[in-house]
Amino acid sequence: MEREDGLAQGRKLVAGARRVAVLTGAGISAESGLATFRDSGGLWENHRVEDVATPQAFARDPVLVWEFYNARRRAGAQARPNPGHLALAALEQRKESVVIITQNVDGLHQKAGSTRVVELHGNIWRARCARCGRAAADLPVEVPFLSYCASCPGLLRPDIVWFGEALAPRDLEAAAAALQDCGLFMVVGTSAQVQPAASFAFAAVGRGVGVIEVNKEETPLSSLVSVSLRGEAGEVLPALLFV
Ligand code: BV8
Ligand code: ZN
Numbered sequence: 001m002e003r004e005d006g007l008a009q010g011r012k013l014v015a016g017a018r019r020v021a022v023l024t025g026a027g028i029s030a031e032s033g034l035a036t037f038r039d040s041g042g043l044w045e046n047h048r049v050e051d052v053a054t055p056q057a058f059a060r061d062p063v064l065v066w067e068f069y070n071a072r073r074r075a076g077a078q079a080r081p082n083p084g085h086l087a088l089a090a091l092e093q094r095k096e097s098v099v100i101i102t103q104n105v106d107g108l109h110q111k112a113g114s115t116r117v118v119e120l121h122g123n124i125w126r127a128r129c130a131r132c133g134r135a136a137a138d139l140p141v142e143v144p145f146l147s148y149c150a151s152c153p154g155l156l157r158p159d160i161v162w163f164g165e166a167l168a169p170r171d172l173e174a175a176a177a178a179l180q181d182c183g184l185f186m187v188v189g190t191s192a193q194v195q196p197a198a199s200f201a202f203a204a205v206g207r208g209v210g211v212i213e214v215n216k217e218e219t220p221l222s223s224l225v226s227v228s229l230r231g232e233a234g235e236v237l238p239a240l241l242f243v
Contacts, residue, residue, distance in 0.1 A: 003229070010227045010240050013210040017184030018096040022088055023201050025103045027189020027215060031082040031234040034075055034106055038191050044068055053162045058130070062155055063145045069158045070142045072106075073124055077141045081112035084188065084233035087241045089113035099178035103190060103197045105160055118174045120167055120197050126159035135159070167196065175200055179207070188214045189233050192221045214240070 014020075026036035042049050047068070051057060058065045081089075089112040092098045100109045100117045105124040109117045127136040127143060131154025136147070139156075147156040161167050179185065185204035192198040201221055204211050211225040214236045222228040229236050 003231070006227050006229050007236075007239060007243075010212045010229060011243070013184055013212060013226060014241060017182070017210065019182045020091065020095050020098045020184045020186065021101060021178040021182035021200075021204070022098065022186040022188060023101045023103075023190060023197065024088075024109070024188045025190025025192075025194075025197075027191075028084045028233045029079065029082075029104055029106050029108055030189065030216075031084065031232060032079040032106075032108055034072075034079050034108075036189075037194075044071070050163050053160070054164055055162055056164075058157055058162070062157075065158075066143055066145055069124060069160070073141050073143070076106050076124055079106060079108060081108045082234040084237045085109055085112035085114070087237040088188075091241050092116075097181070099174075099182070101175045101178060101197075101200060103194060118171050118178065120161070120171050120175065122158070122160040124158060124160065127156045128159045129154040130157040131155070172196070179203055182209060185209055185211045186214065187211065187221055187225070188237065190215070190219070192219045212240070 030036050037049060044052060052065055052068045085108050088098065088100060092115060098116065100114050102109055102117060102119055103121050105119065105121050107123055107125055127139055128134065129149035129152060132149060132152045134149055134151050136156050148154065149156060179200050187201045192201055205224045213221050213225045213228040214233050215230065216232060229240065
């Protein structure tokens, strides 16, 4: 579909919706300078992310896992919301509700001003005790190796959902409610490979509600959605939402 036609069709869907749900992935933070999962080929320092972002990796080598997260916390500390995050935050002024369901752990949607954000995979700025679950607050950007819980001998771990770990029921429920309630579902910057996050986008297609995808490249969703816009989120979202 021609870009202009796609934008025109997308703008119509946006204009006609009162309640919007948006699934975002690493692609929306790429223009804030944060590497996506795929662009780095799913690698970090020659480790496959799936081999580092797991409870087994943390049990085996907690220092390696904290090196991985400290590297991302260092990068995240420099990152600012980009026009894509800001356009989604500004949309709240014009809609009854905008719920962001994000796979990202960088906190940039909240920094941009979005007030309803479901963090399906946790948040890189939070840590918790691996043993008793107690949250650890005010940690430095680089968490010292090895930090321990204030209440028990447990090690602190990033408050992140790792591969093989279940997502929090309350987040799954919030995402499902937003999916059921919305009149428009948008999918931005995700390769739609990670489950169960991607399932919300496929369920939106199944629900028959309008679905707009914004992505730099084709994904398994592209042929199924109402409108698939190819391009960078920081450029397409403002054109889609505010022109
Ligand atoms: C669970 C925290 C069960 C970590 C993350 C085989 C088949 C299907 C599923 C599985 C399978 N084997 C295992 C599974 C399940 C597994 C899974 O989905 N694996 C995948 C790899 C196949 N899922 C799980 O393990 C989940 N848990 O299933 O538990 C269970 C149930 C009950 C009890 C016990 C257990 C947990 C998944 C959560 C993993 N944690 N994040 C961290 O971030 O450190 S997921 C991780 O991947 C990140 O969140 C990241 O967001 C995500 C990658 O996905 P994307 O966000 O889509 O990023 P990606 O780079 O892939 O794509 C970016 C896209 O943007 C690209 O298309 C690119 O073209 C585009 N783009 C780039 N720049 C831009 C852009 N678009 C627009 N503008 C730009 N500028
Ligand atoms: Zn503890």
